[in-house]
Every structure is written in structure tokens, then in C-alpha cells.
Amino acid sequence: MCGIVAYVGERPCTNLLYQGLRKLEYRGYDSAGLSVLADGSIEVVRAVGNMDSLEQALEGNGNAGARLGLGHTRWATHGRPSVENAHPHTDCSGKISIVLNGIIENYAELKEDLSREGHQFTSETDAEVVAHLIEKHYGGDLLEAVRLTYSDVTGHFAFCAIHGDHPQMIAGARKECPLLIGVGKGEVFIASAIPAFLSETRDVIVVGDEELFVATPDEVQVLDLEKRQLDRETTRVNWDVDAAEKGGYETFMRKEIFEQPDALVDTMSGRLPDSGQVDLEEMLIPDDVLAGIDKIYIIACGTSFHAGMVGRYVLENWARVAVELDIASEFRYREPVLSPSTLVVGISQSGETADTLAAMRQARRMGAKVLAITNIMGSQATRDADGVIYTRAGLEIGVAATKTHLAQIAAIDLLALKLAQVRGSLDRDQVREIAAELKTIPGLLGEYLKDETATHEIAKRYFKQPFFLYLGRGVGLPVCLEGALKLKEISYIPTEAYAAGEMKHGPIALLEKGSPVVVVATDGHVYEKVISNIEEVRAREAAVIAVATEGNEGIKAYSEDVMFVPKTSEMLSPLVSVAPLQLLAYHIARLKGCNVDQPRNLAKTVTVE
């Protein structure tokens, strides 16, 4: 949701903080700010808008000699985007400054109590209560004040605090929201995500859930809530620094679309040995437990939910297991029927989506086995699960998910194959055959991505259209839902996406002459049915834009435009048929002059309900 950074060390920190925030801007950009401590006083610089606004506000401000500071880039939850609501927040004395990511759920009653005790608030935010609580609890020991503050608040958050009495100390706490510590030589960085300090140090310590930390230039301590120091090793992160840069592409989203073949290769690497035995050793759910699973429940949000929809088809088809599916924000408020033989699969590229985490915890409380499919090492989802399948898509900066989505589909394919193997619903040769085809997909996709002429030409023809309808059947349905989401979230064009068979039950009323209708019509057992639906669309003189399998020349008779994709078996077709819809959305958004990496109102990680 928001991005937080902090620094303590030997170097002037204003620019280090600013550069760190630049790398976290994808987490939210309604406002930004930083606070630095020098000569015992804290200077705060804040601005509404993205980091460009903060850059302007910093001109001539931000003490150049400061060696301790905090920074924050915000996605508004409580309180509109404004300078007053921008972080960092300070206490009444101005000697304490804090930055926070997440939500303090009981902030209203805390604010009321603190106000009664004489504290003066300057913002509408929930986060500001943390500054005043630390002030209330401070008796000379910053860590103790942080610990007592942690015990007062409820919600999910990560925060860092500095105090004028401690010119070389940062303290803070984590409850669910990510917090990572970068350990340099005589300096320490703290951030919501690794890219903030990756150019300065690769040595990382993860602050765990419900833990505290205190950092000085030469020492980092991670402690439990009783202030017992925890033995926390430093991990070496080997991401290329340019993984967080654009690598020559015009936008992060474009870079990530073209990284999809690599994301598939990496996600499958080592997991599909030629033996045909699927190897998911890090999943940590033993084969005998998997063999006893009689129902799978997939829960996720947004694009990850669409990956889950693909998962339902392949799990039913290959593993012959009952599959239910629900968006996490609905699942968590239902009374789902779960048992120890239910496997709940939580899909979340960030591993931090509040609704998905809550649903996973509920499933665990109800006795189900929980498996996380996530892209982020050490994310909260990995802590809320009995096992993990990591997608290996690398860092995804663009708010619109692309390569992580494809990697999620591949991960679910691997899970379905593993279950089929364990349950004996496919024999070894069948598993080997599917595995062999899976390994060809990155090459097919790479070839496809070399020529985006069709999607670019189609985008030029239709980018001024006020509305798009997307249709699909079978595995084509989640693909069309994802294509529609991509278009709406980066171009702001209204879209509807429907099961093609549902169109006649209402959505067809939307069509008029020339309305663009994108239809996923790749080869498969429902292809003829899709053609019938295309006929219904054409009878209303709408414009059909088809996604079809290479070699199917017949589709041209039914379509104004066709985006051909490589031929694959039906269950694997989403791995190639999503890409044209990603590119179509991308080109349309670019033609409309939209900011595809930072679409309005969105954030890369939604850590609030």
C-alpha cells in the first residue's frame, strides 16, 4: 500500500531516502515526504502527488548534513491526499517522527484518548496516533516506547520511528506488513521492499511478523514482543539492480510483458525433471497428505483470482479433484465448508494482500491445509501457509500484473500435475507428455512476442472506443476476464467480461453497430460454441476482435480482426492467449497517454480491506 524507507549511518541521508522512495513509488503515490534529524531537531518535507512533487519540495530543504531519517510514499486509506496527511508524522514535541505502512484499526478510540490527554493532532490519518503513543510512552528508551505502542494498537502495519534524543537510532515494529533491513558498512537501511536499498547493499534481514527492531549504524537487533533478541541471519539478495530499473524498455509494464518467457522458465526450472516426476519439494506438504486431499479451494483477488480460475480447469482436468473458487474478500465473510482434507490455495503475487491473507488465516483456523502461491520471498502469505510454491517471476514493478500472472498459471499447472501424479489420475507418460509441452511454452511465447504488429494495429483502430465487451468459454473465460481487467485498469476504458454463453442473458443488450467485442476463440472443445456466440455478436453488427490459434484461417470469416497465438493443448492455452490481451491493453493505454506503470487510484499491493 505505502512505501517506507529509513536510514542511519555515516552518509548524508536526504538523497539516499529520496532515491529509495523513488524505487517504492509503485506502492502508492498520493503523497510523499521525508524527515531528517540533525543537530537534535527534525526537519520534515512533504508534498502531495508523486515523487516529482517531493523532488520539487526538497529543493533548498532537507538538511544536507543529516545522517538519520525516514521517508514515505503514500496510498491514501484514512484522510485524503494532502500535505497534512502525508507522512512522516510527528508528535506534539516535534522530537519524534514516524512513517507507517498499513492500517491502525483502533486509531479512532486511541486518538480520542490521546486528545483527552492533551495531544494535538494535525492530520486525519490513523498513522499519526503512533507518533503520539510513542511520545506518551517515551521515558528515554525509544525501543521500549515502540514496544508499548505496538501493544496499544490493532491492525496490520509496519512502522519506523526516530527521536531527537537518539541521533543514531531507528526503532520500529512489524505486524503483517513487510519490513526489511539492508545492512551496509557502518550504515543501515530499512524499507517496505528490497529495491529501495538494493543499489546500496544486498545483505538483507527480514523483520518477522509481530517483531520489533532497533538499528544503529553498526548494529541491528530484531526482537520479539518481550524484547528477547532473535537470531536472524542476513540473506544475500542477488537481484540485478536493473531488475528494478526499466532495462531499456519505455515502461516497467512493457519490460515485464516481455520478461514473461523468462518468468515461465524460472518458475518451472528444476520442477519438471525429464523423469516426469514433478518436484515441488519446497511446498512442504507431503505426498501422503496431498493424496488425501478431496477438495481444493482457490482464493485470491484481481489478476491472481483469474490465475486461480485457470487453475480450476487444469486441476479438475488433470487431477480429477473437486475445486471451488472464491474471491478472498467474499470467502472471508462466508461460512465455507472446509475440513482437514481440504487444500486451500491462496494466490498472491505480493503475498501481502489483506483480503487474501485474512481468508488464508480463516481457512487455517477451520482446519484446512493452506498452500501459498506467491512471488515474494518471506512475504506474510508464506507465514500464513503450511506450504509455499514460489513463482519466480522476479520483481514486478508495474502496478498491472503481467509476468507474475503467467508465472502463477504455470505454478498452478505444476500443482495440478503433482496432484495428478500423487492421485494417479494421470499415468507417468501422461504427466511426462504435459511436462514436455509445458517446457515448450516459453519458446512459443517468446516467438509470439517478437511481433506485436497485430495488437498495435488493432489498438490504433479502437483506442477511442468508449467501451469493450470481452467474451470467453472454458479456459478462455479467465483469459477474457484478465484481458478486460488489464484494459480497464491502465486505460480507464469501461469493460465487461462474460462467459460467452451468458451474453444472451443480458450483456448482448450493450451491443450496437461497431461495438468492439474481444472474443477468446482459441482451439478447444468449446470452439464451435464460441463461434455461435460470435455469430450472435455479428448479428448486432458489433466488431469482433478474436484471439485465435495460429493456422485457424476460418476465424477470419467471423472477425474484423484476429490476434493469432501459437498452437498449444487446450489446458495450456492461457499461457499464450493472455499476452495479446496484455499488449492490446498496453497499446491502447499508451495511445491514450495513460501512465501504465502507475494507473490512477491503484497500488501494487493492497494491504487494506
Ligand code: AGP
Ligand atoms: C492486477 O493487475 C491488479 N494490480 C490487482 O488486481 C492485483 O492482481 C490484486 O490486487 C491482487 O494482488 P496480489 O496478487 O498481490 O494479491
